Amino acid sequence: xxxxxxxxxxxxxxxxxxxxxxxxxxxxxxxxxxxxxxxxxxxxxxxxxxxxxxxxxxxxxxxxxxxxxxxxxxxxxxxxxxxxxxxxxxxxxxxxxxxxxxxxxxxxxxxxxxxxxxxxxxxxx
Numbered sequence: 648x649x650x651x652x653x654x655x656x657x658x659x660x661x662x663x664x665x666x667x668x669x670x671x672x673x674x675x676x677x678x679x680x681x682x683x684x685x686x687x688x689x690x691x692x693x694x695x696x697x698x699x700x701x702x703x704x705x706x707x708x709x710x711x712x713x714x715x716x717x718x719x720x721x722x723x724x725x726x727x728x729x730x731x732x733x734x735x736x737x738x739x740x741x742x743x744x745x746x747x748x749x750x751x752x753x754x755x756x757x758x759x760x761x762x763x764x765x766x767x768x769x770x771x772x
Contacts, residue, residue, distance in 0.1 A: 655766030668742030684738035
């Protein structure tokens with residue numbers, strides 16, 4: 648499986664962006680997907696995750712109510728709609744896939760075995 652993230656860029660405080668992550672491979676629709684982010688000098692942190700059928704989502708407290716994760720299994724793509732962006736949202740955003748389905752805690756890095764290359768999001772004044 649290969650994951651290709653896109654949609655990042657420079658946005659003003661309070662603005663919006665939509666990230667996309669296109670996956671190759673037949674196992675996408677059977678995989679939990681997630682977004683993580685890593686700010687300069689900080690560890691990679693959980694942002695959001697979605698179950699294979701899209702029926703359940705989970706968010707980090709810092710983004711709940713502002714970000715929405717969704718997926719289109721017909722397009723093998725997962726999205727992250729980011730609204731009301733803040734300076735602290737500036738980071739490289741990574742999409743991740745859980746193909747092993749070992750039932751690990753979905754907010755942890757170790758639950759995911761495939762990662763995209765990341766897309767930069769910068770929030771400016």
